[in-house]
Amino acid sequence: MSWFSNQWNRWSQSAPSAWSDVEWLDVVYGRQRYEVSLPQIQGALTLGHLRQELASVFSLPVQQVLIVFQGMFLKDDRVSLRDYGLQSGSRITLVARDAYAQQAQARAQASRAAPQGGAAGGPSAPSGESLPTAAPTMAPVARGHASRGAPPAQESGAGAAAPEAPAVPESTSHLQQIAQVSQHCQRVLVPELELLEKTVETLPDAPAGALQSQAPPDTASTGNEAAIPPQRIPLTQRKLSELLLRELLKLDGIPTDSEEVRNMRKATVKEIQAYLDRVDAAWHRATQAKGIVSDV
Missing domain, CATH: 1.20.58.120 (BAG domain)
Structure with a gap:
């Protein structure tokens, strides 16, 4: 476990909750994974409890906390974690709402820019590694068109200018x-x-x-x-x-x-x-x- 994981994990996993039904979760945030212990309360933990806890641990406003589990955004704060299928050790993905919106906008811009970048023979597709796997992808088609513009540049002579790929x-x-x-x-x-x-x-x-x-x-x-x-x-x-x-x-x-x-x-x-x-x-x-x- 990294140093950051130890910092974020405020409660020891060795001290199990006397009341809560879900004691800890495996949280993916960006490119890091953290084991986050959940608060001890009497009764069932809800999504609202989880959002407040993650906001506190990761220093985010509660309204910025988006949670993805099994490819689905969890939205209803009234629903218990058990009803969502979560249990101790389940893996979730934490996304900051503003960052998610900015990345979606960047993917849309990359989609429009990729066909023109294909003439250079080396477009770099956005990796998207910091996004949850369920995040909408806006630019698969544009990246495919850009990559097909690369072979003509490689086949051209040393002194010849690379032909431009037709813009889509x-x-x-x-x-x-x-x-x-x-x-x-x-x-x-x-x-x-x-x-x-x-x-x-x-x-x-x-x-x-x-x-x-x-x-x-x-x-x-x-x-x-x-x-x-x-x-x-x-x-x-x-x-x-x-x-x-x-x-x-x-x-x-x-x-x-x-x-x-x-x-x-x-x-x-x-x-x-x-x-x-x-x-x-x-x-x-x-x-x-x-x-x-x-x-x-």
């Missing part, structure tokens, strides 16, 4: 980024949304407010495990809502520098909003007709 219009890069958002939703998020809808539909009816723990009949009888356990339906609903909202934020960062980009972004926003409506509809049916209880 910014609007084309923006269209590609919008298409990537739509494709990601359709490939990754829509299948889980459809599974949520199917699981809710096959659950037996139960009065609102009942604690539903019974598996769907078709899953219990056929041994098919492709359904979401009833107790995980609230977490699935929150996760899908947050991931879809994250895709909307990606679209917000794409400039509408042409009518074509504006229309495509508008259509993709409507597409994602339709997915969010389906998540809300499935959740409403789960709580009103299937006895699923919110864990918040």
